[in-house]
Amino acid sequence: xxxxxxxxxxxxxxxxxxxxxxxxxxxxxxxxxxxxxxxxxxxxxxxxxxxxxxxxxxxxxxxxxxxxxxxxxxxxxxxxxxxxxxxxxxxxxxxxxxxxxxxxxxxxxxxxxxxxxxxxxxxxxxxxxxxxxxxxxxxxxxxxxxxxxxxxxxxxxxxxxxxxxxxxxxxxxxxxxxxxxxxxxxxxxxxxxxxxxxxxxxxxxxxxxxxxxxxxxxxxxxxxxxxxxxxxxxxxxxxxxxxxxxxxxxxxxxxxxxxxxxxxxxxxxxxxxxxxxxxxxxxx
Amino acid sequence: xxxxxxxxxxxxxxxxxxxxxxxxxxxxxxxxxxxxxxxxxxxxxxxxxxxxxxxxxxxxxxxxxxxxxxxxxxxxxxxxxxxxxxxxxxxxxxx
Numbered sequence: 001x002x003x004x005x006x007x008x009x010x011x012x013x014x015x016x017x018x019x020x021x022x023x024x025x026x027x028x029x030x031x032x033x034x035x036x037x038x039x040x041x042x043x044x045x046x047x048x049x050x051x052x053x054x055x056x057x058x059x060x061x062x063x064x065x066x067x068x069x070x071x072x073x074x075x076x077x078x079x080x081x082x083x084x085x086x087x088x089x090x091x092x093x094x095x096x097x098x099x100x101x102x103x104x105x106x107x108x109x110x111x112x113x114x115x116x117x118x119x120x121x122x123x124x125x126x127x128x129x130x131x132x133x134x135x136x137x138x139x140x141x142x143x144x145x146x147x148x149x150x151x152x153x154x155x156x157x158x159x160x161x162x163x164x165x166x167x168x169x170x171x172x173x174x175x176x177x178x179x180x181x182x183x184x185x186x187x188x189x190x191x192x193x194x195x196x197x198x199x200x201x202x203x204x205x206x207x208x209x210x211x212x213x214x215x216x217x218x219x220x221x222x223x224x225x226x227x228x229x230x231x232x233x234x235x236x237x238x239x240x241x242x243x244x245x246x247x248x249x250x251x252x253x254x255x256x257x258x259x260x261x262x263x264x265x266x267x268x269x270x271x272x273x274x275x276x277x278x279x280x281x282x283x284x
Numbered sequence: 285x286x287x288x289x290x291x292x293x294x295x296x297x298x299x300x301x302x303x304x305x306x307x308x309x310x311x312x313x314x315x316x317x318x319x320x321x322x323x324x325x326x327x328x329x330x331x332x333x334x335x336x337x338x339x340x341x342x343x344x345x346x347x348x349x350x351x352x353x354x355x356x357x358x359x360x361x362x363x364x365x366x367x368x369x370x371x372x373x374x375x376x377x378x379x
Contacts, residue, residue: 065290067311067322074325171321178314 013101013283016084026153028219029093037213039094040113041220043103044210044257046086047114049161050104051265052135053079054272055122064125071171075132078164085157105276109261109269116256117200119265126179126189131197133172137233138204140169141226150218173237180241187242194238195246202251205230208258291340293319297327298335302378305337313338 028034057076063069087100098106117135122128143165146158179186207215207223214220238245255261275282290312296305308327313319319338327333347355359365 065312067313067326070329071322071325074329174317174321178318 012084013099016088016100026151028151028217029089029153031217034213034217035093035095037210038217038219039090040210041214042086042090042093044113044115046083046090046100046103047112048118048135048139049079049086050083051112051114051268052118052132053077053083054268055118055120056128056132058122059128068125072128075168075171078161078168082157082161082164085160089153089157101276105273109266110259112261112265112269113257113259114261114265115200115203116253116262117197117203119256119262119268120197120200121264123193123196124189126186126193127196129172129175129179130190130193132168133176133237134197134201134234135204136165136169136172137237138201138226138230139165141229141233142221145221145226149220154219169233173233176237176243177241180238180243190241191243194243195248198246198250199248199252202249203254203256206251206254206257210257290314291342293323293338294341294344295319295323295327296337296339297323297333298337299333301334305335308332310341316340 028038031038053076056072056079059069059072060076061069063072083104084100087103091098091100091103115135117131120127120131140162143158143162147155147162149155149158176190180190181187205223205227211220211223215222235245253262256265291314292310293313293316294310295308297308298305311319311322311326313322316338320336323336323338328336
């Protein structure tokens with residue numbers, strides 16, 4: 001029998017705390033001047049993986065074939081695992097007595113700092129895969145750069161996440177090529193998906209004061225430096241997939257990182273947070 | 285209406301170096317490369333393996349259940365065919 005997704009590791013919070021206690025010393029964590037930007041940036045990292053992970057988890061039990069269903073559930077769990085690390089560090093940096101769980105389950109939608117791209121509805125498999133691929137290609141370059149972060153804690157999380165994200169990218173780019181260069185229907189669906197989400201991709205590279213502050217501190221790369229790398233990967237994969245890059249602007253939709261979201265995020269947050277709101281402090 | 289199904293693949297996983305690949309089950313995939321990816325997601329998510337083999341199920345020839353008697357019964361009650369009379373030295377390790 002294939003093993004089912006193991007979503008219920010009961011002591012995961014305790015394991016995360018113990019792992020955090022064993023982390024190496026990081027001067028950035030206690031840097032008061034940097035704190036607001038560092039905290040915000042960590043929330044962006046954590047919220048991107050949380051919201052995308054939640055979106056992908058919506059496929060669980062609904063995948064087109066069993067194999068794809070399990071693969072998507074695995075990806076979702078990888079991303080939720082990254083969230084635990086990013087929001088765990090965010091909570092530590094904030095130093096206000098909030099835990100990673102409280103950041104995930106008790107923040108209102110407008111306090112979320114994820115990209116608009118990741119909160120878009122799943123649509124069909126084409127939209128889900130195309131969105132994942134476009135994000136994976138960015139995620140991979142970002143994490144690769146973060147392994148050289150001046151913050152050892154950030155570098156450690158990035159190194160851990162990068163292994164999983166390398167596989168995400170391999171898998172999603174492979175599927176984009178197969179479906180793009182597949183049947184007439186799969187090609188048309190993939191092209192429609194690309195056209196639909198394209199305008200949301202520019203936000204990944206739109207740096208604001210928060211991005212500049214963490215780049216200045218050497219914690220994160222300048223987002224503009226990642227753009228040519230992303231464009232190369234995306235260009236190659238789309239070419240192979242016989243898909244054409246839309247002519248429309250890729251940065252038409254921004255604001256998610258600053259908390260200005262689409263109407264879709266509220267619904268995700270409502271579903272995700274229902275249990276903790278209705279039964280405060282409920283645990284496994 | 286005939287629905288096009290992906291072909292079936294038999295999956296073999298090597299649990300650790302030095303051991304044999306073992307049959308763990310089967311799955312559907314459009315080709316060998318995807319079969320390996322799917323096997324990774326379906327069968328190695330708890331770190332069960334270091335290597336994966338995939339074989340098209342159609343490439344396997346199986347013995348017929350109806351020939352069970354002639355094939356296997358003659359081996360019954362022939363204890364002398366079991367190499368249990370040898371002591372294997374510890375340094376040989378796993379055999």
